[in-house]
Amino acid sequence: MLQALLIFLLQIVYVPVLTIRTILLVKNQTRSAAGVGLLEGAIYIVSLGIVFQDLSNFLNIFAYVIGFSAGLLLGGYIERKLAIGYITYNVSLLERCEELVSALRQAGFGVTVFEGEGINSVRYRLDVVAKRSREAEFLDIINQIAPKAFMASYEIRSFRGGYLTKSMKKRHKEYRS
Structure with a gap:
């Protein structure tokens, strides 16, 4: 036993x-x-x-x-x-939402906004990259401001350049000083 x-x-x-x-x-x-x-x-x-x-x-x-x-x-x-690693969310909106973009950026998320053509109208897509450890925070912001947004997510294996890389380098330099 x-x-x-x-x-x-x-x-x-x-x-x-x-x-x-x-x-x-x-x-x-x-x-x-x-x-x-x-x-x-x-x-x-x-x-x-x-x-x-x-x-x-x-x-x-x-x-x-x-x-x-x-x-x-x-x-x-x-x-x-x-929650090791990073996740990318594609957030699709029926109309432009500056309040959402602003709230995500103020929270420290990198946001890229795209305008596209849907079947009947113009659509907007936000590409947002975040640490997986902050995913719940990201989803809370989306649910508060744009609860009807369509979202798809995928995990990132690796990346180079962009907002996150620059901010990480900046924090690393500040840490070393």
Whole structure:
């Protein structure tokens, strides 16, 4: 019974570590991913080693499977809380909304406004890049000012230039001074 509990606990640690390593790889942070991978590998070997010692012990196998599932839930929760990386939102509006653009810029978001042709009228699109950790703040501003806006989002793997790069360089220079 003690082995099953240990296996369960190892899986609850292992799967979130696996999740974080995968996210780091996707975000092109390979050195960090390699460091996390060391811990992942050690936990994997220990927990599977215990399971393979006695494949007739269904309690250990069950603990491994249930721990893996619980670890997925925990890993997803941790990933949302860490919010590593950046996200881009395309916000489509039926009419120009300077109040929204101004509010987003005052909050420190980079906003680019495009005018386009819809089926029956002119449409406006805002491209907004934000740190994932600020996504809730961004959505609050949108919901307060333009709750009917159509939005699509995608995560950014890497970027170069633009408002965010300039502001990060400025903050880095200020920090070093």
